Amino acid sequence: MERTRWGLVVLIFVGGLLAAAQFGKIALLLPVVAGAFDRPVTSVAFLVSVVGLMGLLLGSMAGGVAAGFGIGRTFLAGLVLGGSVSLAQALMPSLGVFVITRVVEGLAHLALVVSGPPLMAAAASDRDRPLVMGLWAVFFGTSLAISAQIFPGILASGGLPLLFALHGAALLVLAAVLWRWVPRVPMVRVSLNPVAVHRAIYGSIRSMAPGLGFVCYTFLFIAAIAFLPGALNRPALATILPVVTLTSTLAGGALCSRFAPHHVAAVGYAGTALGSVGVALGLPGAVEGCFLAMGLIPGASFAAIPAWNAAPGDRARATGAIAQLGNLGTVTGTPVFALTFAAGGMAALSLLMVTISVLGLALALWSGRRASGSVAAEVVNVP
Numbered sequence: 001m002e003r004t005r006w007g008l009v010v011l012i013f014v015g016g017l018l019a020a021a022q023f024g025k026i027a028l029l030l031p032v033v034a035g036a037f038d039r040p041v042t043s044v045a046f047l048v049s050v051v052g053l054m055g056l057l058l059g060s061m062a063g064g065v066a067a068g069f070g071i072g073r074t075f076l077a078g079l080v081l082g083g084s085v086s087l088a089q090a091l092m093p094s095l096g097v098f099v100i101t102r103v104v105e106g107l108a109h110l111a112l113v114v115s116g117p118p119l120m121a122a123a124a125s126d127r128d129r130p131l132v133m134g135l136w137a138v139f140f141g142t143s144l145a146i147s148a149q150i151f152p153g154i155l156a157s158g159g160l161p162l163l164f165a166l167h168g169a170a171l172l173v174l175a176a177v178l179w180r181w182v183p184r185v186p187m188v189r190v191s192l193n194p195v196a197v198h199r200a201i202y203g204s205i206r207s208m209a210p211g212l213g214f215v216c217y218t219f220l221f222i223a224a225i226a227f228l229p230g231a232l233n234r235p236a237l238a239t240i241l242p243v244v245t246l247t248s249t250l251a252g253g254a255l256c257s258r259f260a261p262h263h264v265a266a267v268g269y270a271g272t273a274l275g276s277v278g279v280a281l282g283l284p285g286a287v288e289g290c291f292l293a294m295g296l297i298p299g300a301s302f303a304a305i306p307a308w309n310a311a312p313g314d315r316a317r318a319t320g321a322i323a324q325l326g327n328l329g330t331v332t333g334t335p336v337f338a339l340t341f342a343a344g345g346m347a348a349l350s351l352l353m354v355t356i357s358v359l360g361l362a363l364a365l366w367s368g369r370r371a372s373g374s375v376a377a378e379v380v381n382v383p
Contacts, residue, residue: 002125003125004123004124004125004128004132005123005124007181008123008178008181008182009120009123009124009132009135011174011177011178011181012075012116012119012120012123012136012178013120013135013136013139014174015075015078015079015112015116015171015174015178016112016113016116016136016139016140016143017139017142017143017146018079018082018112018143018167018170018171018174019078019082019108019109019112019113019116019139019143020139020140020142020143020144020147021143021147021167022051022082022086022105022108022109022167023048023051023052023109023140023144024143024144024147024148024151025147025151025163025164025167026047026048026102027048027144028144028147028148028151029151029155029160029163030044030045030048032155032159032160033047033160036092036159036160037095037098039095044095047098047099047102049331050099050102050103050105050106051102051105051106051109052106052327052330052331053106053327053331054103054106054107054109054110055106055109055110055113055323055324055326055327056324056327056328056331058107058110058324059110059114059320059321059322059323059324059325059326059327060194060197060198060201060202060317060320060321060323060324061192061194061197061320062074062110062111062114062320062323063114063197063201063316063317063318063319063320063321063323063324064190064192064197064200064201064316064317064320065190065192066111066114066115066118066316066319066320067188067190067312067313067314067316067317068187068188068189068190068313069187069190070184070185070186070187070312071115071118071119071122071185071312071315071316072115072119072182072183072184072185073182073184073187074111074114074115074316075111075112075115075116075119075178075182076175076178076179076182077108077111078108078109078110078111078112078115079108079112079171079172079174079175079178080171080172080175081104081107081108081111082105082108082109082111082112082168082171083167083168083169083170083171083172083175084168084172085101085104085105085108085168086105086164086165086167086168086171087164087165087168087169087172088101088168089101089105089164089168090160090161090162090164090165090168091161092160092161110323113319113323114316114319114320114323115316115319116136116139116319117133117136117302117305117315117319117322118305118306118312118315118316118319119182120132120133120135120136121133121305121306121315122183122312122315127257129257129303129306130253130254130255130256130257130303130307131250131253131254131257132253133253133256133299133302133303133305133306134249134250134251134252134253134254134256134299134302134303135250135253136302137249137250137252137253137298137299137301137302137303138246138249138250138298138299141242141245141246141249142246144242145242145243145246151163154166185312188313200317201317201318201320201321202321204314204317205367205370205371206308206309206314206318206371207309207314207317207318207321208318208321208367209262209304209308209318209367209368209370209371210261210301210302210304210305210308210318210319210321210322211301211318211321211322211324211325211326212325212363212364212366212367213261213262213265213297213300213301213304213360213363213364213367213368214297214298214301214322214325214326214329215325215326215328215329215360215363216269216329216356216357216359216360216363217268217294217297217298217301217329217360218325218326218327218328218329218330218333219329219330219332219333219336219356220272220294220329220333220353220356220357220360221245221294221333222330222333222334223333223334223336223337224241224291224337224353225237225238225241225242226334226337227337227338227341227349228241228279228287228349229241231341231345231346231349232279232287232346234287237287240288241287241288241291244288244291244292244295245291245292245294245295246295247292247295248268248291248292248293248294248295248296248299249295249296249298249299250299251295251296251299252264252265252268252295252296252297252298252299252300252303253299253300253302253303254299255296255299255300256299256300256303256304256307260307260368260372261300261301261303261304261307261308261368262300262304262364262365262367262368262369262371262372263368264296264299264300264303265296265297265300265301265304265360265361265364265368266361266364266365266368267293267296268293268294268295268296268297268300269293269297269357269358269360269361269364270293270357270361271289271290271292271293271294271296272290272293272294272297272353272357272360273353273354273357273358273361274289274290274293275287275289275290275291275292275293275294276290276350276353276354276357277350277354278290279346279350279353280346280347280350280351290353297360297364300364301322302322304318304368304371305318305319305322307372308371308372336352337349337352340352
């Protein structure tokens with residue numbers, strides 16, 4: 001594409017913000033949700049994880065389905081399904097029914113996050129594509145920051161029913177606006193055999209590499225934000241660190257217009273490791289520097305999708321791998337951090353962060369070199 005369709009890029013990004021709000025509307029309001037169902041917070045906390053669990057279990061399948069169904073149709077389907085489910089949640093059904101709606105919402109979320117990046121990549125020119133992918137990489141943190149500001153006012157006006165209704169209405173309105181904008185491609189037959197779908201994705205280094213460079217970041221990011229403010233006795237870090245990361249994530253995408261994505265990711269992991277060492281030594285500014293470097297990684301990982309995958313279907317499969325491996329890191333990071341901190345305190349936590357950073361650096365360089373290499377290196381023989 002010669003010129004970037006910025007209007008379409010912005011609308012797809014808004015869809016990403018609304019997709020992230022499917023997490024935020026529960027995660028940021030757990031005490032309120034618990035009170036609505038007259039349960040303790042501990043008994044409803046799983047409602048946050050349900051959406052991420054769908055990505056872990058079905059991320060690759062979603063990428064394969066989107067490749068066949070078409071990324072435009074998949075994105076629209078995610079908006080319509082997510083909007084309908086959120087309107088149903090506004091009726092405040094019983095907890096059992098609400099759990100079912102969260103499972104369905106997880107499918108809608110998966111449709112949006114798998115089809116959004118390749119859709120944005122297709123709307124961008126070759127020159128702007130790395131920057132556009134860096135923009136997508138900040139959708140989650142941006143959405144949580146906006147949600148934290150506007151949710152209290154909405155709750156004061158109409159409680160959870162109004163919040164869920166507005167969220168559902170926004171998704172459906174966006175679907176209506178995008179209906180004529182989103183490109184459609186001919187559908188192709190796809191296999192719903194999980195083995196075949198996973199083989200198609202993880203048998204191609206170009207599909208797999210962006211996810212391999214991303215998984216260690218997701219292992220570190222959420223868990224570190226959860227533990228470091230308390231471990232360092234600096235509660236303000238819970239707000240500061242995500243903002244620091246957002247800034248460098250945009251830079252990470254932009255840098256990929258000049259440097260290979262895996263090189264940018266490697267710099268991010270190296271900086272994260274050095275920052276973690278600085279945290280262990282108690283150096284001032286070390287934790288902020290650590291997260292500044294860490295932010296380069298998601299920008300580079302999403303920029304790698306179109307850099308190494310030219311066809312929309314291949315991009316959808318690569319995004320499916322990112323969704324699955326990203327959720328693997330998110331699901332495992334927090335409990336491992338908890339066990340490590342309980343066993344050895346801040347020193348052990350710093351060592352864990354250094355170790356995972358070095359592992360991420362190695363994975364990013366190993367997979368990136370092969371993905372950007374010869375066509376012969378594209379296919380990995382999977383038994």
